[in-house]
Amino acid sequence: MSELELTLDDVRRGMIPAHIYNDREIFELEKERLFGRSWQFVAHESEVPQSGDYVVRRVLEDSFIISRDDQGEVRAMFNMCLHRGMQVCRAEMGNATHFRCPYHGWSYRNDGRLVGLPFHREAYGGEAGFSRKGQTLLPSPSLGTYNGMIFISLDPEAPPLDEFLGDFAFYLDYYTKQSPSGIELRGPQRWRIKANWKIGAENFAGDMYHTPQTHMSVVEIGLFREPKAERRKDGSTYWAGKGGGTTYKLPEGTFEERLRYVGYPDAMIDRMRATWSADQCAVVGDSGFMISAASLFPNLSFVHNWPRVEDSDDVLPFISIRSWQPISENETEVVSWFAVDKEAPEDFKAKSYKAYLMCFGSTGMFEQDDVENWVSLTSTAAGSMARRLRLNSRMGMLADGSAVVEPLSGDEFAGPGVAHVGYGEYNQRHLLDEWANHLERPVTKSAGVEFGATKVEVGS
Ligand code: FES
Ligand SMILES: [Fe+2]
Secondary structure (H helix, E strand, C coil): CCHHHHHHHHHHCCEEEHHHHCCHHHHHHHHHHHHCCCCEEEEEHHHCCCCCEEEEEEECCEEEEEEECCCCCEEEEECCCCCCCCCCCCCCEEECCEEECCCCCCEEECCCEEEECCCHHHHHCHHHHCCCCCCECCECCEEEEECCEEEEECCCCCCCHHHHHCCHHHHHHHHHCCCCCCEEEEEEEEEEECCCHHHHHHHHHHCHHHHHHHCHHHHHCCCECCCCHHHHHHCEEEEECCEEEEEEECCCCCHHHHHHHCCCCHHHHHHHHHHCCHHHHHHHHCCCEEEEEEEECCCEEEEEECEECCCCCCECCEEEEEEEEEEECCEEEEEEEEEEECCCCHHHHHHHHHHHHHHCCCCCHHHHHHHHHHHHHHHHHCCCHHHHCEEECCCCECCCCCECCCCCCCCCCCCCCEEEECCCCHHHHHHHHHHHHHHCCCCCCCCCCCCCCCCCCCCC
16 A cells, blocks of 8 residues: 555544644645635635626636626636736726736726736737637636525535535524525635635634643633533534534524524524524524534535623624635635625624624634644644654544444434534544545546646637
């Protein structure tokens, strides 16, 4: 067996070679075999509501302009000039009919078409010498949307987004569709942490086990109303399609009472009741679980929590969406958005934003607690002793691989996928299994990291 095969084999047994959290060779493989073909969330349609609105987002080193063109269509275009490769759009967001390259001044419409070349006639012989027709910034090889969330893939043969999401879409709706209007975003905040990107994704996917320890001080200062962080063991984790997450067990009550318990006003609860399917309502109303953190493979996470924002016992929920963008094997850019239902009352939006800022984002207390662990883990993973260590990621499994607790039945948990009550590293294992499946599959030409779609013909 090759070294890679041994590593993947260990990962699949739930014994993780510690060096995968800080290993240059592994990172090179991840770039090619994983990020070269996975779906990546880049923006939400509400960030580009008007024609001409754009944001610039990255997938690793590749910069993309996500714009709404004059026909109202959302496009994702590789932000590299066809001429000498300068980054065409340098601003992070704005509104423009055209983008002009800062280097020599080629200009492009907001749908990517090349429309202007300085000294076109003198330098290229005009249209006859070099026709602008058909010349466009390279489109993202694949693009898909779900609830207004814009995903792109560098793989032209990526499976359709819906197929990729599978049953995880059921859970995505709790975060991104609390009313027919869906969400609006604020941000993103961006900052870098000296930690490997996988750690955040794993933590949000299913690590309820760290809360009582890592976040003890948040409970002690009373930010968090849940009486004891150790109550997390009463919650469940679920895995469905290409993602999974954690939940809290709610006190007895109806759907409405339980949503009120986490701080939603009645008008929002009525819209959730009307927007969600019977099964989506039943997870809250009958099974009694409230979704909390989650991750979608490979590096997109969500969090829903309900801290106390004022000096009272009242709590208020917030939602954050974040992408763990790898910079290198030991550095990650966190891109963190605040999300809120578009139809929520304005005072709810304001307080919910405050709740987010207190808990997550660059000022968030949970965030700071978490990152301390991840940075430390990453730095130690670079050493030679880490190459000898297999980290135990088998929580929830007995020695023979059978389950410590049986999965919940359909009567106990109304959502799709497999759910377990209590602590277990089921979801971290699912994420790393997907990771292993990608890493073992070499990229062939037909899997297409090549851009065949747009040929740039430069005049002879
Ligand atoms: S590199 Fe863009 S115009 Fe020359
Ligand atoms: Fe945490």
